[in-house]
Amino acid sequence: MSTTSVSRPPLPVRPLRPMTVPAVFRAAARLLVANGHYQGDYCPDVFDREMCIPHFLRPLSIVAALKCVVVGNPHTPSPLADEAIGLLALRLEVGGEVGPYWGDIVSLEEHIAAWGDVEGRTVETVVAVLEAAADASAVSV
Secondary structure: OOOOOOOOOOOOOOOOOOOOHHHHHHHHHHHHHHHOEOOOOOOOOOOOOOOOOOHHHOOEOHHHHHHHHHHOOOOOOOHHHHHHHHHHHHHOEEOOEEOOOOOOHHHHHHHHHHHHOOOOOOHHHHHHHHHHHHHHHHHHO
């Protein structure tokens, strides 16, 4: 009896999810470089009414990118993503104010969104801020 082995291509290797805040910032920066920075909402067609493209393949806002690299979806809460969002919000100046008025997660996300939605904000600027936040948070760890 002869057995024939079928050669199959290897399954794609999925990168490991980041486990630290600096790794979250760096992974989000890479994701935004790959897909682009989106302004005005988490991503195009945020509730998937017209698109069937996974969120992590679409242009994303900063907050959505931070959540996607941790849990794969901008709608899913995560303590690690929330920690990164909190640290980043405290670094950003919006309308002359450094940090949000309130410390709840919605206010922190809104503060980051307001900074990211400034007209003319580029992917390069966003990535530079995320990399600086990664470096600063790595030192404090």
